[in-house]
Amino acid sequence: xxxxxxxxxxxxxxxxxxxxxxxxxxxxxxxxxxxxxxxxxxxxxxxxxxxxxxxxxxxxxxxxxxxxxxxxxxxxxxxxxxxxxxxxxxxxxxxxxxxxxxxxxxxxxxxxxxxxxxxxxxxxxxxxxxxxxxxxxxxxxxxxxxxxxxxxxxxxxxxxxxxxxxxxxxxxxxxxxxxxxxxxxxxxxxxxxxxxxxxxxxxxxxxxxxxxxxxxxxxxxxxxxxxxxxxxxxxxxxxxxxxxxxxxxxxxxxxxxxxxxxxxxxxxxxxxxxxxxxxxxxxxxxxxxxxxxxxxxxxxxxxxxxxxxxxxxxxxxxxxx
Amino acid sequence: xxxxxxxxxxxxxxxxxxxxxxxxxxxxxxxxxxxxxxxxxxxxxxxxxxxxxxxxxxxxxxxxxxxxxxxxxxxxxxxxxxxxxxxxxxxxxxxxxxxxxxxxxxxxxxxxxxxxxxxxxxxxxxxxxxxxxxxxxxxxxxxxxxxxxxxxxxxxxxxxxxxxxxxxxxxxxxxxxxxxxxxxxxxxxxxxxxxxxxxxxxxxxxxxxxxxxxxxxxxxxxxxxxxxxxxxxxxxxxxxxxxxxxxxxxxxxxxxxxxxxxxxxxxxxxxxxxxxxxxxxxxxxxxxxxxxxxxxxxxxxxxxxxxxxxxxxxxxxxxxx
Numbered sequence: 001x002x003x004x005x006x007x008x009x010x011x012x013x014x015x016x017x018x019x020x021x022x023x024x025x026x027x028x029x030x031x032x033x034x035x036x037x038x039x040x041x042x043x044x045x046x047x048x049x050x051x052x053x054x055x056x057x058x059x060x061x062x063x064x065x066x067x068x069x070x071x072x073x074x075x076x077x078x079x080x081x082x083x084x085x086x087x088x089x090x091x092x093x094x095x096x097x098x099x100x101x102x103x104x105x106x107x108x109x110x111x112x113x114x115x116x117x118x119x120x121x122x123x124x125x126x127x128x129x130x131x132x133x134x135x136x137x138x139x140x141x142x143x144x145x146x147x148x149x150x151x152x153x154x155x156x157x158x159x160x161x162x163x164x165x166x167x168x169x170x171x172x173x174x175x176x177x178x179x180x181x182x183x184x185x186x187x188x189x190x191x192x193x194x195x196x197x198x199x200x201x202x203x204x205x206x207x208x209x210x211x212x213x214x215x216x217x218x219x220x221x222x223x224x225x226x227x228x229x230x231x232x233x234x235x236x237x238x239x240x241x242x243x244x245x246x247x248x249x250x251x252x253x254x255x256x257x258x259x260x261x262x263x264x265x266x267x268x269x270x271x272x273x274x275x276x277x278x279x280x281x282x283x284x285x286x287x288x289x290x291x292x293x294x295x296x297x298x299x300x301x302x303x304x305x306x307x308x309x310x311x312x313x314x315x316x317x318x319x320x321x
Numbered sequence: 322x323x324x325x326x327x328x329x330x331x332x333x334x335x336x337x338x339x340x341x342x343x344x345x346x347x348x349x350x351x352x353x354x355x356x357x358x359x360x361x362x363x364x365x366x367x368x369x370x371x372x373x374x375x376x377x378x379x380x381x382x383x384x385x386x387x388x389x390x391x392x393x394x395x396x397x398x399x400x401x402x403x404x405x406x407x408x409x410x411x412x413x414x415x416x417x418x419x420x421x422x423x424x425x426x427x428x429x430x431x432x433x434x435x436x437x438x439x440x441x442x443x444x445x446x447x448x449x450x451x452x453x454x455x456x457x458x459x460x461x462x463x464x465x466x467x468x469x470x471x472x473x474x475x476x477x478x479x480x481x482x483x484x485x486x487x488x489x490x491x492x493x494x495x496x497x498x499x500x501x502x503x504x505x506x507x508x509x510x511x512x513x514x515x516x517x518x519x520x521x522x523x524x525x526x527x528x529x530x531x532x533x534x535x536x537x538x539x540x541x542x543x544x545x546x547x548x549x550x551x552x553x554x555x556x557x558x559x560x561x562x563x564x565x566x567x568x569x570x571x572x573x574x575x576x577x578x579x580x581x582x583x584x585x586x587x588x589x590x591x592x593x594x595x596x597x598x599x600x601x602x603x604x605x606x607x608x609x610x611x612x613x614x615x616x617x618x619x620x621x622x623x624x625x626x627x628x629x630x631x632x633x634x635x636x637x638x639x640x641x642x
Contacts, residue, residue: 130475142573146472146479153467153575153608154451160605163572165565167489170602178572179603244486248569251484251499252463254474281491282500284481287474 001315002060004051005308006044006067007111010084010138013044015051016301017060018308020319022122025060027304037087044093045100052101064105066311067097068114068303072156080108107310111135112159113150114306115296116143119259121309123297130255133302134161134246137262140181143306146253148320166244184241186264189217193234203230221267239271243278250291251284261296269295322636323381325372326629327365327388328432331405331459334365336372337622338381339629341640343443346381348625358408365414366421373422385426387632388418389435389624393477401429428631432456433480434471435627436617437464440580442630444618451576454623455482455567458583461502464627467574469641487565505562507585510538514555524551542588560592564599571612572605582617590616 001020006013009032016027035043048065055062071082078094085091097106109117116125116133125131125145133143140162144151151158162181174182182188194212197203205228207215223231246258260269276293298305312319322341327334330353337348356364369386376383392403399415406412418427430438437446437454446452446466454464461483465472472479483506484499495503503509515533518524526549528536544552567579581590597614619626633640 128475130479144573146467146474147470149468149470151467151574154449154577155575155608155611157605157608157611158451158467158573158575160572160575160608163568163603163605165487165568165603168487168561168565174603178605240489244489247484247486251481252465252479252573253472254476254479254481256475282484282486282495284478284484284499287476287478287481290476290478 001063001312003308003311004048004062004065005304005306005311006048006065007114007303007307008044008067008069008082009111010070010082013047014304015047016304016308017051017055017062018305018312020312020316022305024301024304026058027301032085036085037091040085040088041091041093041096045096048097049100052104062104064311064315065097065101065107066114066307066309066314067093067106067108068111068307069093069108070111073108073110074156075152078108105311105314107307107314109150109307109310110141110143110156110159111303112141112143113152114143114310115261115302116145116259116306117150117309118298118302118305118307119261119296120145122305123259123302124294125257125259128256130253131257131259132249132253132255133259133261133296134249135262136185136242136260136264136268138186139177140185140262142249144253161245161249164245164248166241180241180245184238184245186217186262189220189234189238189264190215192237193220193230196230196233200230205230207231217264218267235268235271238268239274240278242268242275244282246275246279246293247282247288250279250287254284254287255291258291258293259296260293261299261302265295322384322633324629324632325369325383325386326625326627326632327369327386328435328624328628329365329388329390329403330432331391331403334368335625336368337625337629338372338376338383339626339633341633341637343626343630345622345625347379348622353406357406361406361409362412362414362417366417369418370421373425383425385632385636386418386422386428387435387628387630387635388414388427388429389432389628390414390429391432394429394431395477396473399429426632426635428628428635430471430628430631431462431464431477431480432624433462433464434473435464435631436582436623437466437580437627438471438630439619439623439626439628440617441466443626444580444623445615446578446580449577451574452578452580453570453574453576454580454582454617455570456583457506457563457581457585457589459507460498461506461583463570465574482566482570485566485569487562501562501566505559505566507538510541510555510559510585511536513558514541514551517551517554521551526551528552538585539588556589556592559589560595561599563589563596565603567596567600567614568603568609571600571608575605575608576612579612579614580617581614582620582623586616
């Protein structure tokens with residue numbers, strides 16, 4: 001059997017074709033170019049139509065299609081909420097995709113669910129029934145596998161770990177994105193660096209090389225390499241937050257693995273031993289000894305693998321990660 | 322069908338008999354009297370033998386037995402770890418109970434798992450597939466139902482929410498019990514009150530009526546009723562911690578209900594609207610609107626109901642909460 005895994009990001013669309021043994025046979029990626037609303041939907045259905053036409057040329061007949069979306073997939077209605085795609089509040093993606101698929105089954109799930117499914121199928125959580133993918137990029141989310149099933153919650157919003165309360169008292173800065181995300185996401189790293197710089201008149205390091213508003217997490221990690229004191233302070237604070245959040249996942253879920261992924265892990269994966277140390281201070285002491293904290297093996301392809309696994313499970317429930 | 326639900330507490334043992342429709346037909350409670358190790362085991366098996374003898378007199382033939390234990394039930398070995406019963410690190414409870422049960426099926430699970438199962442069967446989480454029981458007593462634990470199944474984790478230690486990291490920086494006081502439990506358990510309430518009193522030379526309220534070392538959570542709640550300023554400060558702090566922890570459960574699990582139980586809720590249930598307010602500030606904003614936060618309906622019987630449901634499910638997997 002062959003499945004298509006499709007990963008819709010905030011800025012690009014990736015499509016791949018997989019064998020049921022998890023071999024990726026084909027992959028393409030194309031920019032979304034700020035398409036929004038119905039244009040974004042047509043872009044996706046267009047790309048799927050192309051893929052289905054080409055399957056006859058290359059012999060990879062697609063039996064099922066899985067799609068990872070950057071937000072919430074509402075399982076009861078087939079609609080999608082994606083904050084980075086304008087107009088996608090209750091977008092009827094399932095219906096639109098089914099219309100071009102000629103009876104091929106279509107499954108949609110959130111990107112974070114697909115990340116952990118992908119890692120448990122062909123990545124660093126292979127064979128795990130209890131594992132968490134902590135995705136730290138522009139925002140923060142968690143894909144959570146418990147007893148072999150994806151944790152979805154009553155209304156498909158489970159895993160919104162960016163909202164985790166970690167530092168009281170409450171600050172109005174947390175209102176739009178949550179406490180953990182405010183301090184330790186990609187955007188958070190840049191924001192915290194700017195806050196420190198604004199209160200530091202004597203600083204003359206490399207973070208001054210560009211206008212303060214343009215500073216990114218990437219700049220902070222690069223300054224860290226040169227022993228920049230502001231960058232070191234930001235990384236120290238983030239490590240504390242990442243460690244606390246991981247500790248909380250460990251105490252609540254008692255997982256076999258925590259997989260760190262997303263754009264920030266990436267460069268921040270080099271701090272993994274410090275993050276583990278911090279998590280060890282806070283977590284349930286037996287559980288923390290039973291968990292392995294690792295980098296994503298699949299990187300930016302984790303969502304494609306997970307979407308393909310969902311697609312394969314739809315036509316053969318016996319296939320497990 | 323009839324099942325026995327047995328709830329082993331840190332200080333007492335309760336046994337009850339239930340119909341498969343959830344009617345409690347019989348209940349008895351007896352003190353453990355500080356029994357430890359093998360004596361505690363013999364006390365339980367003795368009580369079960371008595372129950373099975375009496376079933377012939379009263380016609381309530383028991384088809385299955387479920388036991389809730391105050392700690393960890395290791396599903397692979399049938400052994401129990403119970404911190405409040407001396408000598409119960411890897412106690413072979415399943416084997417011992419089976420020896421006196423003459424082939425009647427026996428199931429053991431943690432008390433927190435049984436609390437949420439009980440509430441979902443006959444209490445305030447009736448019919449819920451995604452719900453959490455937050456038990457705040459001497460310690461703090463959570464029984465978590467996700468998609469209709471109990472969250473157990475890879476090694477049966479899931480739900481150890483007393484270890485939740487909520488207030489950085491790390492304090493060595495958290496080492497023995499975790500940050501959340503240190504600040505907001507029954508013991509924590511007394512401890513925090515003592516800390517405030519130790520640093521307050523001018524206080525002359527009713528918490529001075531007994532030696533500082535004897536102050537309990539009960540004293541704090543009673544002083545609160547008289548507008549005692551120290552008690553008010555302690556309750557305010559606890560409300561903040563309870564709200565943050567509930568917010569984190571909501572953001573991670575997107576549950577339909579959070580049930581508050583244990584000895585502290587109890588008296589602290591009167592603060593439920595303040596706790597909800599605090600949770601609203603921190604949690605994922607859509608999820609928090611989808612959850613109902615309620616008191617336990619079953620009170621100290623929640624574990625009995627849950628243990629009985631486990632027992633019934635063992636012989637008829639079709640029975641659901």
